[in-house]
Amino acid sequence: MAAIWLLCRSRLKNSKTQNLFVSLLILLSTLLVATAAIVMANTGRSFTDMHDKTHGSHQLLLLEKGLHDPQFVHQWWEAQQGVETSRLLRFRALSGITYNGHDAPNLYLYMMNTPEPPLLVDTLVFAQGVQSDAPERGTVWIPTSMANSYGISVGDKISFHTGSGQLQQRVSAVVIDVPFGAPFTNTARIWMNSDDYRDSMTPLPGTDSSMIGLRFDDYSSQAGYWDRFARELGGPFLETKMEFEAISSFYLIINQIIGFIMIVLGLVMMLIALITIGFTLSDAILAHYRTIGVIKSLGLTARGTVLAYVCQYGLLACLGILPGLALSILLSKAILNLSVSSLKTKNEELAVHGIGTAMLVGLFVFVLVVLFAAWQAGRTRSIQPAQAIRYGMSETESRRAAALNEAAASRLEFGRLPVFAVIGLRNLIKNRKVSALMLALTMAASSVLVLGYVLLNSIIHIQQTTAKWGYDSANVAAIVVNKTTFSRSDFERALSADPRIKNASWQGNRTAVVSPEPSGRGKAAGRQPLSLYLSVLDGSYEQMGFGTLSGRNPRQNNEIALGVNVAKTLDKEPGDFVDIYIEGKKQSLLITGVYQSIANASYSARVTIEAARAASPSFNDMDVSLINVKDIEAAEAVASGLDAAFKGSASVVTQKTLLDSVFKEAADILVYPISLLGALFVLVAFIIIYSSCRINMRRESKTYGIYKSIGMTSTRIRMSVALGITALALLGSMLGILVGVYALPLLLENVLAGYGIVELPVILHWAGIPAFASIPVAAAFAGSWASSKAIRTTSPRILTAE
Template identity: 20%
Template sequence: MMLFKIFRKELSRKKVSMIVIFIFIMLSSLLISSGSRMVLELNNALDALFRAAKVPHFVQMHSGYLDHQKLKDWSDENQIIDEMQIVEMISIDGSSLFLSENKESEENSIMDISFVKQNKSFDFLLDKENRIIQLPKGEIGIPIYYAQQKNIQFGDFIKVGTGDKEQEFRVTEIIRDAQMNPAIVHSKRFLLNDRDFETMRTLFPETEYLIEFRLTDEDNLERFTNDYLSQGMPQKGPTVDHRLFKVLNGLSDGIVAMIINLLSLLLILIAVLCLRFTVITAIEEDYREIAVMKALGMPQRKIKQIYLFKYMAVGGAATISGYLISLSTNRFLMANSMDYLGKAASGVLSVVIPLMAVSSIFLFLISSVILILRRFKTISAIQAFQAEEKMERSWKIKTWTLKNSGAMNINLFMGIRDVFVRFKNYGLLTLIYFIASFITILPVNFLSTISSTGFISYMGIGRSDIRIDLHQTENIKERFKYMIDFLKQDSEIDLVSPLITSQFSMIKENGESEHLTIETGDFTLFPLDYIEGREPQNNREIALSYLNSQDLNKAMGDILILEVEGKKQEMVVCGVYQDITNGGHTAKASIPYNRDKVLWYTLSLDMKPGISIEEKVGEYAKLFTPARVTDLDTYISQTLGNMISKVRKITIITILIGLTIVTLITSLFLRMMICRDKDRIAIMRSLGFSLRHLHLQYLSTTLLLLLMGIIGGTIFTNTAGQAFISVLVSFIGVAHIQLIINPLYSSFLLPVLLTWAVAFTTVLSITGIKDYTIAAAVAE
C-alpha cells in the first residue's frame, strides 16, 4: 500500500515523463507483438495454403510436343515419385483479354496469361476460403492479382478474343494459385469449366504444359531434379520447386515483418535511453528525500524498491496495452496477405509467441532499471545533502566564453555553447534524434530504391528503354529472327541487343551433370552492375548470379565445365551479378545457345532521343504479337507493385513514428532540463534576459542537436542501413543493394518535418520558464 501511494504521488508529479515512457514502451510492444505474430501467421498461412492446394514439389514448364506415355512410364518406374500429372494450359495473348470496364486489352501486361481447368490430383486452384473451386459453364475464376489490379468484383464480365473467337465469362471466383500468386511470378492462370476449356482450346490452339510431381519424401528433391534432367525428359521451359514457391509467396510480407521488428527494437532502445535519463533525473531531484530516508535508517534495498515498483508498474501497463492493441492492428497489417494466402487457424503459438516477445521487452526494461539503480550504492546521506552544490559546480567549465562569440547573436551563441558545455546531458537527446532520423530516412530510401528504374539491375536485366520477351510459341525461331531484322531497320532505334535463354548441362567434379540456365548474347551493349568482376567478353567466360555462385561454390577466376554444342568446354567465372528472377539462379555467357533447350528469347533496345517510348511500346505490341513488349517503368510496377505498395504504407507509418519520437522526447527532455535549470533561468532573467531571449537559447540548442542527429542518421543509413537492407533481400539473390536516395525527400522534406516538429515542441515546452524568477527561487 505504501508503494502504491508513493507511485501515485510520483505519477502526478512527473506526468509528462511517465506518459512519454509509457508511449514508447507501448509502441515497442505493439510493433514486436505485431511483427512476431505476422511472421507466425504468414508461415501458418503458407503452410495451410500449400496443404489445401497440394503444391507440387517439382514443376517443369514445357512448350511444344509432349510424349505423355514416355513421361508416365518413367514416373511409374521411379520409386521416389508419389504422384505425377500433366497440366495443359491454353496460352492467350494479352491483346485478346479484356478485363477493365473501359474494355482495354492486356496487351501491355508483362504477364503470361493462361486458361486452365481444375486439376484432378493436386496443384488445386482455390477460392478465398481455400476450398477447391468447381465452376459451372460460363463462369470464370480470375487470379487475385488481376482482381486487385483491375478492381474486378463478383458478377463482372470479362471478354476473351475478338470477332469469331470472342467468348464472354462471368466472374464468380477470385482464385488463389499457390504457384503463381505473387506479382513477381510473370505467369497467371485463369480457371474455366471443363467444357469451356475444351471450347477455348479449339479457338486458341496454342498450349503449354506444366509437368508436375509430388515426391514420397521432400528430402529427395535434389536427387529427383538431377534424375529428371539427366534422363532426357521434356525440358522446354524453366524448372521450379516448392521451396521457391514458398519464398516468392512470403517475400513482400516477410520484408514488411522484418522492418516492423527492426522498428520495435529501435523503439525499445529509445525507451531504455529515456528510462535511464528519467531515473537519473529523478534520483538527482530526490537527493534530499533519499538523504532523509537513509538518515532515518531505511535500507537501500527498500529505497530501490520504491523506484523499481514505479517503473515496473508503468512498463507492465505499457507492454500489456501494446499487446492488446496489436490484436486489432494485426488484421490491418495482414490484410493483403490474407487476400493472397488466406488465414490459417490460430493456434496456441499465435498467442504465446507475441506474449513471449512483449514479456522479453518488459524483462529487458526492468533489467535496465535495476542496472541504473546501482548508483544508489555510491550515495551516502551526507553526499545526498551536498548534491545540489555538485550540480552547480558542473557549470564552471571554462570553454568558449562570451568574449569569443564575435558577431554572433548572444542568445544564439549561448544556446550553441550550452550543447558543448553540457554535452554529457545533451548527448542522449542527440542519440535519440539520430535514431529517429534513421527510422524515417531508411524506409524512404528503400522505397525510392525499389520504385526506381535502377532497381532493374537487381533483376539481372540491363537498363534499356524497351524490353521484348518472346516465350515458347509456334514458329518461335522465325518470329524472333523477324523481330531482329525489323528492329535493325527501324531508324528510330539506337541500340538492339538480342538475348536467348536456354539450359545447359554443367559437369560437376564428381562427374555428375547439373542443369544451368544461361542467357547468351552480347552483354557489353546493356551491361549490368556487377558485385565482382565484369560481363563475359569472349566464349570462354561466364558470369554467375549471386545465388548460383553460392550454390556452386564458384568465385572469380574459378573454372566450371559446360557441354556446348556436344563438347565439354571450360568456362572461367568472370563476374558475379545480382538477380531475383528465375529464383535467383541464372548465368550469362557469350556462347552459342542450346537449340534443343531454349526457354525464351529477349530483345533489349534503346530509342534515339526525342522518340516516344510509350508509342513505340504500343506499336511493337501489335506488330510482334504474342511477344510481350514493356518499358522498364511498367515492368517494375507490374512485377514489384505489390511490394512497393506495402513498403509505402510502412514508410508512412515510420515517418509518423519518427515525428512522434522527436516530439515526445523533445518535450520530455526540455521539461526535465528546465526543471534542473530553474535557478540559472531566474538569474538570467534578473540580469535582463527576456523570455524571447531564453526561448531562442533553448531553440538553438535543440535544433543544433537535431542537425547533429540528422547528419549522423543519414550517414548511418547509407552505411549500416544499406548493409541491413542487403541482408534483408540477400535470400532472394541480392547480396548488396545500393540505396537510391531521393534528395527531395531525404535531404529536404524529412529534415524540414523533423525540424518543424522539434521547433514547435520546443516553443510549447519552454513556456513554463516565465514562472522562474529570483523571487520564486528565494521563496522555494
C-alpha cells in the first residue's frame, strides 16, 4: 500500500497544472449539475410553502359584471364544508400610476377596501414595513410584484389615476399577495384604508365590484362543489374565475426553464469532464509507459497499478466536488432569489430546499469519476514490462501508430500544402481523440451561447411573434377601466375621425364551461367540466393578427377555435364539434382551429360576437378596443392622443408598451443564469484546450525542436498549431449553431407545453448568432496560443534533447 500511495503522490506532484485543470473541471461539472438539482427541487416548493403559509386560494371569483348576486355567491360558498372562503372583498378597478414623475400605464389595479382581520384566505405576508391590521389613513399596501417591477419601497409616494384626477398615497408596506404577486404580471391589488376607500373610491362613478377567494381542503374535489353550485345558481357561473393553475403558472415557469436548461447542459458538461479524465489518464499511461513496465517488473501487481490511478483521481474528485457543492448552494440561492423574488421578505432569507439532493449529486459524481478512472486505468493490466521498456508502448501500438501516420500523410499529400498548414493538420491528426473532444466541446459551448441569445432575443423582440404567443398583433390597445364613464360611441367617433387609423375591433371575455365527452376518435376525455377563458371578438381575428397552430380562427356564429390545452384535454381537433355553455346556454360549435397561448396556459377559446349573441342577444360587454394604424410610426401618437382624450375611463397604450411591461422582467431574470452557463462552458473550453495542448507540446517537444533548428520561428510554429485548433473549433461552432437554433429549442418545448406553448416562437437574428457562436472559437485560439508559450522560451537544442 505504501508503494501505491508513493506513486499517487508522485503523479499529483509531477503534473500539478494538469491535475489542477482536472479538479477545476470536476468542480464546474458538480457546480452546474448540483445547482440544477437544487433549482429543480425548489421549483414550485417556494410557491407551495408560501401558498400554504398564507392559506392561499385555489380559485378566485371576480364579480365585476353584475351577472350574479355577490352576497348569495359568498353565502353559498361560506356554508360549504371542506371549503375556506375569504371575506367578501370590495374593490374598484383603476389603471395606471405615476411614480417618480413617470407614468406606468399598463398597470391594472384592484383598489381594495381592506376588511377587518383576519382575511382567512390569502393572508398577507409583510415583505417590507411594519405589520398592522390595516393601512393607516393616507397609506396603502402594495404587492411585491409591483414593488419589484417599478422599484417602489416603503415610504415612497404613488399617484393613482382616478379619471377625474390623481389620488396620492404613501406606501406603508409591501406585502406578498399570492394571487396577484407572480413575476411579470400587470395586475395588482392595492390595499387601502377603509376611510380612504370610502372618501376616494366610493364617490367615483359606478359601483363596487366583489372578489371571493376559495381554498379547498381537497382541491381535486372542487368539481363536485361546482356542480352543486350550478344547480343552486340555476346555471353555470358566468363571472371571471381565476384557477389555481393560472395563479401558480407564472411563479413556476422561469424556474422550469432555467432548471431544464441547467440539467441538460450539466449532463453534457459531466460527459465532457469524463471524456477529459479518460484522455488525461490515457496520456498519463502513455507518458509513463516505460515507468509502469519497470515498476511491474519489480513486482507491483496490476491491481496495485490501477489502484494508484484510482487513488489519484479520487483525491482530485474530492478537491473538485466539495467546493463545487458549496458554490452550488450559493449560486442556486442567487438564481432563486431572482426568479422568486416576489415570494421573499426583506428580513427572512429564502429557504433553499434540496441540499440533500445536491449531496447525492456530489456522491454520484465521485463514484462516476472513480469508476471511470478504474475502467481507463485497467489498460495498464495488459502492459508487458519488456515491450514497455523497449518501445515505450506495446509493440502492436508502435506499428499501428507508424502505419497511421504514413497513411495520413499519403492521403492528405502534405507535400502540396503550406508548411504552417501541415503542422496544424498533423497536430490534429496525431491526436484524434483530443481533436474529437475539442470539436464536441466547442460545439456544446456554442450551442449554449446560441440558445441563450436566441431565447433572450425572442423574448426581447416578442412584438414580432405576438400571434405565436397567443396575443393579437394590433398596434394599439384601449382597455376600458371605468365602464360607467366610458362612452363607446364617443370613442368610435374619435377612431373614425382619425385618418391615421386603419381598422379597429372590440374584444370582450366570458367564462365558458365545457362538459368533456368522448371524442369522435373514441377516446374519452376527462370527466370533470372544464372552465375556460372565452375571448369574444366583434371583428376579424385575422385583421387583428391572432394566429393558430392548425386550421383558422372562427368567422361564423357556429365556429370556435380552442387553446391547445383545451383541445388536448377534450381530445378535439379542427373539424370536430364541441358542446360549450356560453352565458348559461349550451351551443354546439364547429372547431375551426387550434392555437397556443401563454396567457391562461391555453385553457381558453375564441368565438365571434355572433356566437355570444346567439346565447344572449343583448351581449355587448366588450372592454378592449384593438386598433391598427396605417403607419406603425404613428402608433405612439395615436395611443397618446386617445389616452389623453379618454383619461380616467380608458387606458390606451401601444402594443410594444403592453408587451415590454410584461416580458422585460422575464428577460431580466433569464439573462443572468444563461450568461453564467455560457461563461462556464467557455471557461471549460479554454481549460481543456489549454491542458490538451500542453500535453501535446510536451509529447512533441522533439519535433518542435527540429522545426526550430531548421529555421522556423517560434511564432510561426505556435501560430500553425493555434490556427489548426481554431479551424477545428470553427467547425464545432458551426455545428453548435445548428444544435442551439434547432435541437435545444425542441427540448425546451417539452417544458413549455404545460404552460400552453407547444411550438416555441423563436426569432433568429443571423447577425448576432455567429458572433455569439464565435466566442468559444476565440477561447480555443487563446487556449492553444497560451499553452505553446514554452516553445518560444526554449532553445532548439534542449527541445531536441528532450
